[in-house]
Amino acid sequence: MMNFELPQAGVYEYVPRERIRWGQAALDAVREEIGDTARLFILTTASLVNKTQIIDEMQRCLSPQCCGVFHNISEHTPFSDVVDAAQAARAANADIILSVGGGSIIDAAKAVIICLRESIDTVEALSSRIGQISEGPDGPRHISIPTTLSGAEHTEFAGGINPATGTKELLGGTHICPQTVILDPAISLYTPEDLWLSTAIRSVDHAIEGICAPDSSPLIQAEALGALGLFAKSLRRTKQAPDDLTARLESMHAVWLATASIGRVMHGASHGLGYLLGALGGVPHGVTSCVFLPAVLDWNLSVNADKQKQIAAALGAENMSAGDAVRCLVADLGLPGTLSAVGADDALKHQISEYAMGHPVVMANPRAITSPQDIFEIMELAA
Structure with missing residues (x-):
C-alpha cells in the first residue's frame, strides 16, 4: 500500500439561513416574510425610535402582528440589557424577533433567542452559557434589517459584555442567525x-x-x-x-x-x-x-x-x-x-x-x- 501525504483537513459549515433579500423596501419585505398570525417583536436602537419615524411606521403598518418594541440596548450588548429584552419579548409572547440596527442590536436578538429557548431570566444564567452552543431550532424566528456594516446578521455567534469580567464574551447557538436578512440601503441613510x-x-x-x-x-x-x-x-x-x-x-x-x-x-x-x-x-x-x-x-x-x-x-x-x-x-x-x-x-x-x-x-x-x-x-x- 502506497503512503501519501494528505493535505491539511478542513470543514466549512453553512449557517441555516433561508434567504437574503434586497432591491425592495424593508417594510414590504417584512410583510412578505410574516404570516397573518405572527407575533412580531422589534428589537432596535434608541436613536431609530427617538430620531426617526421608521419604527413607528413599522409598528403601524405591521399591526396587529407587531406585539412590542424594545430599544434599551447599549453598545457592545451588555448581558443585563439582553435579559431585559428577553423578558419583554417573553411577556409579549413573541414568535418572531425583528432586529433593526447594527451589530449590538443583531447580537442582542441572537442572545434573546437563546434566553427564550432556554428559559434564561438572569444575567448569571446567561453568563453560564458563555462558550457553549445553544441547540435549536426551537425558539422564535429571527429576521434582521442591518443598518451598519458590522456583519452580525451573517453569524451564529453573539458577543456581549459579561459583567463579571467587563470584557466581551461569545454566546453561540444553532438557528440564532437570522433566517432572513433584508438589505435596504435606504434605512442606512439614518446611520x-x-x-x-x-x-x-x-x-x-x-x-x-x-x-x-x-x-x-x-x-x-x-x-x-x-x-x-x-x-x-x-x-x-x-x-x-x-x-x-x-x-x-x-x-x-x-x-x-x-x-x-x-x-x-x-x-x-x-x-x-x-x-x-x-x-x-x-x-x-x-x-x-x-x-x-x-x-x-x-x-x-x-x-x-x-x-x-x-x-x-x-x-x-x-x-x-x-x-x-x-x-x-x-x-x-x-x-x-x-x-x-x-x-x-x-x-x-x-x-x-x-x-x-x-x-x-x-x-x-x-x-x-x-x-x-x-x-x-x-x-x-x-x-
Missing part, C-alpha cells in the same frame, strides 16, 4: 456616517484576517478578496456621495462576502486586541479595526507576505503594502487610525498587554505572539 464607514472597516478586518488565517479555505479566500474589491470602491463613493444607494448596497453585499470566515477560522491579533481596546477603552469595534488592522498586517508580514500581496491588489493598491493599503482606505474615509487618535494612554496600553497574553484570539495570530513585548511592538506600530 451616522462615521458609524457606517467604521463598521465597514470591521468587516474589512473579517475579510483580511480570514484570508490570513492558517486554517482558511479556498471559499473564504475567494469571497474575502471579492469583498475587499467591493469595499475599496463602494466606501469611497459613499464618502463622496452619502446618498448613493447603489454604493451602499454594494457595501452590504461586500459584508455578506467578508463574513464567510466568522466562526469558521480563528482570526488573529487585530480582532483580539480590538476586543480589548473596545471593552477596556470604550472604543467602538469598527474603530478598533482602523487602529489595529494595519499594524497587525505590518507585524505579520514575515509569515504571510504572499497573502498580503493579494490583499493589497484586491484593495486596488498593488504598489503598497497591505498595511498601507488599509491605512490609505481608513484615511480616505476620514476615520481615526492610531491609538493616539482614540485617546489610548500608557495605562490602557499596559492593561491591554496584560489581558492579551491570555486571550485566545490574540494567541491565534498567524505570527506567534509569545510575550508582552510582541504586543507592545504591535501597539507601537499602531501608535
Whole structure:
C-alpha cells in the first residue's frame, strides 16, 4: 500500500439561513416574510425610535402582528440589557424577533433567542452559557434589517459584555442567525456616517484576517478578496456621495462576502486586541479595526507576505503594502487610525498587554505572539 501525504483537513459549515433579500423596501419585505398570525417583536436602537419615524411606521403598518418594541440596548450588548429584552419579548409572547440596527442590536436578538429557548431570566444564567452552543431550532424566528456594516446578521455567534469580567464574551447557538436578512440601503441613510464607514472597516478586518488565517479555505479566500474589491470602491463613493444607494448596497453585499470566515477560522491579533481596546477603552469595534488592522498586517508580514500581496491588489493598491493599503482606505474615509487618535494612554496600553497574553484570539495570530513585548511592538506600530 502506497503512503501519501494528505493535505491539511478542513470543514466549512453553512449557517441555516433561508434567504437574503434586497432591491425592495424593508417594510414590504417584512410583510412578505410574516404570516397573518405572527407575533412580531422589534428589537432596535434608541436613536431609530427617538430620531426617526421608521419604527413607528413599522409598528403601524405591521399591526396587529407587531406585539412590542424594545430599544434599551447599549453598545457592545451588555448581558443585563439582553435579559431585559428577553423578558419583554417573553411577556409579549413573541414568535418572531425583528432586529433593526447594527451589530449590538443583531447580537442582542441572537442572545434573546437563546434566553427564550432556554428559559434564561438572569444575567448569571446567561453568563453560564458563555462558550457553549445553544441547540435549536426551537425558539422564535429571527429576521434582521442591518443598518451598519458590522456583519452580525451573517453569524451564529453573539458577543456581549459579561459583567463579571467587563470584557466581551461569545454566546453561540444553532438557528440564532437570522433566517432572513433584508438589505435596504435606504434605512442606512439614518446611520451616522462615521458609524457606517467604521463598521465597514470591521468587516474589512473579517475579510483580511480570514484570508490570513492558517486554517482558511479556498471559499473564504475567494469571497474575502471579492469583498475587499467591493469595499475599496463602494466606501469611497459613499464618502463622496452619502446618498448613493447603489454604493451602499454594494457595501452590504461586500459584508455578506467578508463574513464567510466568522466562526469558521480563528482570526488573529487585530480582532483580539480590538476586543480589548473596545471593552477596556470604550472604543467602538469598527474603530478598533482602523487602529489595529494595519499594524497587525505590518507585524505579520514575515509569515504571510504572499497573502498580503493579494490583499493589497484586491484593495486596488498593488504598489503598497497591505498595511498601507488599509491605512490609505481608513484615511480616505476620514476615520481615526492610531491609538493616539482614540485617546489610548500608557495605562490602557499596559492593561491591554496584560489581558492579551491570555486571550485566545490574540494567541491565534498567524505570527506567534509569545510575550508582552510582541504586543507592545504591535501597539507601537499602531501608535
